[in-house]
Amino acid sequence: MTIREFQEQIEAVYGAKDGARGTAGTFMWFAEEVGELSRALRRGNRAELEAEFADVLAWLATLASLHGVDLQAAAAAKYAAGCPRCHATPCACREPVAAHAS
Amino acid sequence: MTIREFQEQIEAVYGAKDGARGTAGTFMWFAEEVGELSRALRRGNRAELEAEFADVLAWLATLASLHGVDLQAAAAAKYAAGCPRCHATPCACREPVAAHAS
Numbered sequence: 361m362t363i364r365e366f367q368e369q370i371e372a373v374y375g376a377k378d379g380a381r382g383t384a385g386t387f388m389w390f391a392e393e394v395g396e397l398s399r400a401l402r403r404g405n406r407a408e409l410e411a412e413f414a415d416v417l418a419w420l421a422t423l424a425s426l427h428g429v430d431l432q433a434a435a436a437a438k439y440a441a442g443c444p445r446c447h448a449t450p451c452a453c454r455e456p457v458a459a460h461a462s
Numbered sequence: 463m464t465i466r467e468f469q470e471q472i473e474a475v476y477g478a479k480d481g482a483r484g485t486a487g488t489f490m491w492f493a494e495e496v497g498e499l500s501r502a503l504r505r506g507n508r509a510e511l512e513a514e515f516a517d518v519l520a521w522l523a524t525l526a527s528l529h530g531v532d533l534q535a536a537a538a539a540k541y542a543a544g545c546p547r548c549h550a551t552p553c554a555c556r557e558p559v560a561a562h563a564s
Binding site for chain 2: 361362363366369370372373374375376377381383387390391394397398401409410411413414415416417418420423424427429431432433434435436437438439440442443448449450451455
């Protein structure tokens, strides 16, 4: 499944509802899922962990759709050629100065 | 680009570094990127917004790799058949009881 296919799937399932809710409300749901991922990373079982990763990805995709961002294009543009800061694979950036070229 | 290809790409670039940092430290980086996405959603230009979406996805992929989670399999298992709670496309769940079947 491509990133774009997943984004389109989430848009088909939740696009109308998320569009009506708007960015701020949708971001609150996204943030709640980030919190649930944190909890699952600390103490979740395998099924909970996988479900929380799926949820965070789904809400990220919805937020991207709400703003007309093609998540796959954005991801490939920044990371397909290696670290966007040091241009190496593996990344040779020194922390804490840079990691993932944020 | 599939979700799996992106996760593998991020693992090739950052896997060693993120593995050495561990889950807690890596989650802090992820959370920082979530904050930057929030700021970009409020006031970022298009390039900033796309970059922040890419960053959040990259850190999410790294966290999944750290825990042996196949992000694509997890996403497809939960969302490929529609809303996992109401099983409809589009989702027919009533808010605030359920959204994205979190």
